[in-house]
Amino acid sequence: MAVKRVIEEKCVGCKTCVKSCPADVFRYDSEKKKAYVKYGQDCQLCLWCVTECPAGAIELTKDKAFPVFTCWG
Amino acid sequence: MDKTMKCDVLVIGGGIAACFAAIKAAEAGASVIMADKGYVGRSGQSPYADSFLVFDPNTQDIEAAMEEINRHSEYLNNRFWTRTVLEQSKARYQDLLDWGCRFTGQPDTSPGAALSGVQFDKTTGAYGEVLRKQCRKSGVQIADQVMIVEFLKQDGRIAGAVGLPNDSTDLVTFIAKTVISCVGACGYKPNGYPALMQLTGDGEAMAYRAGAAILGKEFVDAHYSKEGMPDPVSQRDAGAPPPVVPGQKGGPGPGGGDGGPKLRKNCDGEVISDRPEGVSGYMFTYLQSEFAVHAGKGPIWNRGAKSFGGAALGMSLRKADGLWVADHECRSTLPGLFAAGDAQGTMQNGAAYSTGGGSICGGAVTGTIAAEAAAKEAAAMEMPEVSAEELQRARDFVLGPIQRTGGFGPRWVMELLRNYMMPYFVYFIKKADRLEATLTLIEFMKEHIAPMIYAEDAHELRLAHEAKNMILSAEIRLRSGLFRTESRGNHYREDYPFRDDENWLCWTKVTNQDGTMTPEKVPVPEAWKPTGSYREKYPFPFPGEEVR
Numbered sequence: 001m002a003v004k005r006v007i008e009e010k011c012v013g014c015k016t017c018v019k020s021c022p023a024d025v026f027r028y029d030s031e032k033k034k035a036y037v038k039y040g041q042d043c044q045l046c047l048w049c050v051t052e053c054p055a056g057a058i059e060l061t062k063d064k065a066f067p068v069f070t071c072w073g
Numbered sequence: 074m075d076k077t078m079k080c081d082v083l084v085i086g087g088g089i090a091a092c093f094a095a096i097k098a099a100e101a102g103a104s105v106i107m108a109d110k111g112y113v114g115r116s117g118q119s120p121y122a123d124s125f126l127v128f129d130p131n132t133q134d135i136e137a138a139m140e141e142i143n144r145h146s147e148y149l150n151n152r153f154w155t156r157t158v159l160e161q162s163k164a165r166y167q168d169l170l171d172w173g174c175r176f177t178g179q180p181d182t183s184p185g186a187a188l189s190g191v192q193f194d195k196t197t198g199a200y201g202e203v204l205r206k207q208c209r210k211s212g213v214q215i216a217d218q219v220m221i222v223e224f225l226k227q228d229g230r231i232a233g234a235v236g237l238p239n240d241s242t243d244l245v246t247f248i249a250k251t252v253i254s255c256v257g258a259c260g261y262k263p264n265g266y267p268a269l270m271q272l273t274g275d276g277e278a279m280a281y282r283a284g285a286a287i288l289g290k291e292f293v294d295a296h297y298s299k300e301g302m303p304d305p306v307s308q309r310d311a312g313a314p315p316p317v318v319p320g321q322k323g324g325p326g327p328g329g330g331d332g333g334p335k336l337r338k339n340c341d342g343e344v345i346s347d348r349p350e351g352v353s354g355y356m357f358t359y360l361q362s363e364f365a366v367h368a369g370k371g372p373i374w375n376r377g378a379k380s381f382g383g384a385a386l387g388m389s390l391r392k393a394d395g396l397w398v399a400d401h402e403c404r405s406t407l408p409g410l411f412a413a414g415d416a417q418g419t420m421q422n423g424a425a426y427s428t429g430g431g432s433i434c435g436g437a438v439t440g441t442i443a444a445e446a447a448a449k450e451a452a453a454m455e456m457p458e459v460s461a462e463e464l465q466r467a468r469d470f471v472l473g474p475i476q477r478t479g480g481f482g483p484r485w486v487m488e489l490l491r492n493y494m495m496p497y498f499v500y501f502i503k504k505a506d507r508l509e510a511t512l513t514l515i516e517f518m519k520e521h522i523a524p525m526i527y528a529e530d531a532h533e534l535r536l537a538h539e540a541k542n543m544i545l546s547a548e549i550r551l552r553s554g555l556f557r558t559e560s561r562g563n564h565y566r567e568d569y570p571f572r573d574d575e576n577w578l579c580w581t582k583v584t585n586q587d588g589t590m591t592p593e594k595v596p597v598p599e600a601w602k603p604t605g606s607y608r609e610k611y612p613f614p615f616p617g618e619e620v621r
């Protein structure tokens with residue numbers, strides 16, 4: 001997985017990542033007023049979220065490898 | 074709750090072609106809605122592009138430029154579109170300047186200047202944001218994060234489309250007098266090229282289902298990337314756009330630089346060049362790395378980094394594949410449906426890369442042409458009435474996978490498809506038996522797996538349709554590749570390793586004929602056929618080629 005999490009303490013809830021992510025990875029929690037990673041397995045590490053987040057609240061892992069192929073899913 | 078929106082012109086997409094189409098249609102007086110799977114200005118490949126081709130026919134020799142492009146494209150470029158892009162590039166560049174885009178320098182349009190582009194200045198702001206603002210200013214209504222899944226047809230005409238929002242299964246129905254598809258290229262969500270994440274062949278699948286012809290799927294893109302993942306530093310090394318620095322505005326870097334000639338080496342340290350000795354001009358992104366790998370000379374090194382092939386898996390050579398445009402105003406073969414940008418099969422570059430910056434500029438030029446024609450057509454007609462049955466059919470189609478209680482998960486299906494299509498000996502170095510074997514598997518996927526893909530929420534419903542569209546696109550690709558029994562540009566057949574001018578100065582057009590996917594030849598005009606000896610016409614030898 002490439003995107004790890006939204007660092008809650010830093011997130012200002014601007015929703016920029018929710019709008020910008022081409023893989024539709026984020027959702028907005030309207031109670032907490034923060035974004036969170038909902039579909040991390042679809043991240044392709046394009047880095048739009050990191051580039052656009054005004055608060056530096058997105059944590060990434062550098063790992064990205066082709067997923068292991070499974071015979072059923 | 075579902076909602077319905079009506080307009081004169083529905084533009085699908087949010088890249089350069091879509092923005093030009095929307096702005097120009099609105100300027101021509103049409104009411105315009107733009108529906109984008111992503112966020113207009115930040116989606117598709119457009120934010121990644123660096124250079125915009127600017128050519129001035131008043132100072133530069135257009136005949137000489139055409140001659141060079143014709144040769145580099147191995148005579149399969151559609152000369153009408155190649156010339157039109159050159160002729161109109163300057164006007165579109167001027168539009169960008171007027172709207173507030175900034176570039177790092179002036180275009181070089183002096184006599185004899187190389188065919189290349191002027192660089193976007195990404196340090197002063199992303200040009201996608203400028204285009205988005207201009208859409209708004211022109212009165213375009215934007216629907217972000219809505220995937221268009223199925224066209225609506227009425228009386229043999231495309232009359233709109235049904236859209237799926239990213240986070241809800243409340244569908245959006247768009248009723249439109251004309252539709253311009255600007256959905257970009259097609260990929261299989263390859264791991265090395267994040268720019269293709271949203272581009273899963275939706276446009277061609279929808280159009281194929283509705284009866285349109287699809288062109289040029291045999292010419293594969295040969296970008297590659299660093300092993301494992303695209304990381305910003307290696308992209309910079311690969312000569313790609315600036316690396317991502319958090320907080321810096323502009324499109325993030327891509328996943329697969331070409332590396333340029335002379336930077337690549339095989340396992341023995343021998344240089345792999347995409348350009349034969351003595352050939353000048355822009356670029357030949359041929360299949361040299363693939364040939365080296367096939368000969369047991371892998372891995373391929375690019376400036377010290379190990380690279381992997383198929384970074385843009387699923388993508389054709391730019392401007393090759395897409396909706397067959399039947400006239401000079403970007404009309405597809407389906408009444409009411411237009412196409413622009415990478416979604417359109419114009420064969421602007423023919424069978425190989427032949428210009429720099431021509432892709433993004435081609436989107437601006439064709440977006441403008443499509444918009445003007447679509448707006449004019451819309452002005453002369455009434456708003457279509459779509460029947461209740463057709464609305465229900467499209468709705469059921471879109472919601473199908475989420476109404477299933479189980480079946481196959483869309484992510485697994487995509488992974489399976491990538492694994493079938495990925496091997497270099499299927500995708501790049503083709504041969505009839507291997508193509509047929511893969512086609513058997515893809516057909517099984519189409520017939521057995523695709524109808525049973527299920528989704529648990531709106532996000533997965535999107536993935537489910539993407540997976541289905543990728544399967545259809547893979548079948549078109551394999552059939553087009555099997556059909557072309559020659560090698561040319563970025564299409565290589567091990568069993569036919571030579572250009573066959575007698576039989577193959579043709580484009581490949583694929584249509585659905587009573588349920589059977591059928592490829593056909595469309596010959597290029599007689600006057601465009603090359604003369605001279607084989608080697609004069611084709612300076613680049615293919616492995617195993619018999620010089621004729």
Ligand SMILES: Cc1cc2nc3c(=O)[nH]c(=O)nc-3n(C[C@H](O)[C@H](O)[C@H](O)COP(=O)(O)OP(=O)(O)OC[C@H]3O[C@@H](n4cnc5c(N)ncnc54)[C@H](O)[C@@H]3O)c2cc1C
Pocket residue numbers: 085086087088089090091108109110111112116117118119120121122123124125126190219220221222255256257258268271272273275276313326327328329391413414415416429430431432433434436
């Ligand atoms: C790394 C990189 C570098 C490049 N460098 C250059 C360069 O220097 N010069 C150059 O000329 N070209 C370059 N290109 C190519 C160029 O970016 C593309 O050819 C061009 O951007 C295509 O524009 P487009 O508008 O046709 O498609 P895109 O910009 O790809 O836009 C397609 C749009 O369609 C939307 N979409 C897709 N499916 C659906 C659907 N079902 N419903 C709704 N919307 C949908 C997407 O969200 C997206 O907004 C580069 C490309 C990459 C990836």
Ligand code: SF4
Pocket residue numbers: 002003020021022023024025042043044045046047048049050
């Ligand atoms: S890196 Fe790209 S794909 Fe991954 S979460 Fe961020 S924006 Fe989405």
Ligand code: SF4
Pocket residue numbers: 006010011012013014015016017018034035052053054055056057058
């Ligand atoms: S862009 Fe950053 S600050 Fe804004 S919602 Fe996302 S994580 Fe939070």
